[in-house]
Amino acid sequence: MRAIRLHSFGGPDRLVLDELPDLTPGPGQVRIAVEAAGVHLVDTELRRGDPGPVPLPAPRLPTVPGREVAGVVDALGDGVDPGWLGRRAVAHLGPVPGGYAEQAVTAADGQLFAVPGHVPAADAVAAVGTGRTALGVLELEPPSADDVVLVPSAAGGLGWLLVQAARERGATVVAAARGRHRTARLAGLGADLVVDYGEAGWDARVRDAVGGVTLVYDGVGGAVGRCALELLRPGGRLVLFGWSSGTVTALDSADLVRLGITAGWSLGPRMAALPGGVPGLAARALDRVASGAWRPLVTTYPLAEAARAHADLEQRRALGKVVLTTS
Numbered sequence: 001m002r003a004i005r006l007h008s009f010g011g012p013d014r015l016v017l018d019e020l021p022d023l024t025p026g027p028g029q030v031r032i033a034v035e036a037a038g039v040h041l042v043d044t045e046l047r048r049g050d051p052g053p054v055p056l057p058a059p060r061l062p063t064v065p066g067r068e069v070a071g072v073v074d075a076l077g078d079g080v081d082p083g084w085l086g087r088r089a090v091a092h093l094g095p096v097p098g099g100y101a102e103q104a105v106t107a108a109d110g111q112l113f114a115v116p117g118h119v120p121a122a123d124a125v126a127a128v129g130t131g132r133t134a135l136g137v138l139e140l141e142p143p144s145a146d147d148v149v150l151v152p153s154a155a156g157g158l159g160w161l162l163v164q165a166a167r168e169r170g171a172t173v174v175a176a177a178r179g180r181h182r183t184a185r186l187a188g189l190g191a192d193l194v195v196d197y198g199e200a201g202w203d204a205r206v207r208d209a210v211g212g213v214t215l216v217y218d219g220v221g222g223a224v225g226r227c228a229l230e231l232l233r234p235g236g237r238l239v240l241f242g243w244s245s246g247t248v249t250a251l252d253s254a255d256l257v258r259l260g261i262t263a264g265w266s267l268g269p270r271m272a273a274l275p276g277g278v279p280g281l282a283a284r285a286l287d288r289v290a291s292g293a294w295r296p297l298v299t300t301y302p303l304a305e306a307a308r309a310h311a312d313l314e315q316r317r318a319l320g321k322v323v324l325t326t327s
Contacts, residue, residue: 009049038068066099131285145170157321225249
């Protein structure tokens with residue numbers, strides 16, 4: 001099988017297309033003939049060997065990166081329901097990588113989900129990773145029709161879904177992104193206001209238009225996260241779930257007292273404690289995509305161009321969820 005391997009830490013050019021032996025599923029496992037594999041910003045940090053605040057250790061080399069795959073189950077290990085053979089499926093591989101390849105093995109119980117025939121493999125990948133995180137954020141801090149919601153990085157895979165969900169709940173939505181190619185794409189998503197946070201004074205424009213916000217879904221951090229924090233009205237909520245800028249939004253208890261707001265981290269144990277845990281979130285997110293309630297934004301690259309996918313993701317050139325395809 002073909003697979004992308006990382007032999008040494010460094011830039012995107014360290015991702016190399018190799019030929020590896022076919023995989024054999026062990027007891028309780030299935031093998032997936034991969035059609036689509038998700039690429040996450042965390043993958044780029046692990047590639048550099050510096051995961052920072054990511055709760056994952058630097059991988060042992062050589063490694064095949066990637067943790068989200070979709071395709072067709074083409075081999076079964078002992079003890080697996082034979083009904084899985086030949087079915088379209090999607091899986092999150094968990095802490096064990098191996099997604100950037102033409103084959104992947106995973107446990108049949110808990111992290112493998114059937115994919116309806118009308119759902120593209122790339123969309124299924126978006127649901128099982130990005131979608132489950134979006135749904136967890138929404139269940140932990142749901143928007144209402146009374147909210148004015150600010151979504152920084154709204155042209156990313158996660159932000160794109162959060163904008164749709166907030167609009168569905170009747171909230172007033174401010175969608176923010178960096179660069180004209182991103183804000184132009186957001187124009188048709190239904191947000192009440194679209195702003196470019198790469199432009200000076202973007203926060204003043206938001207305040208002039210809506211008088212401040214009541215809920216921020218912050219996956220950007222850094223200076224953008226601080227500006228978003230300062231836009232919150234008294235009683236507002238800041239939901240932290242990422243740091244695409246490279247640093248988590250800096251705040252302390254004095255900020256909470258001064259602004260009269262609440263803030264919380266939405267990942268990790270809090271998300272795992274929701275009904276059904278993380279697998280339940282993935283299943284529900286896949287249902288939302290299958291029903292058409294959510295329309296993921298996906299940018300695809302051939303498997304052999306994983307290095308370009310990483311570079312575009314790091315340089316913010318890619319839109320939505322980045323996915324590698326094998327055909």
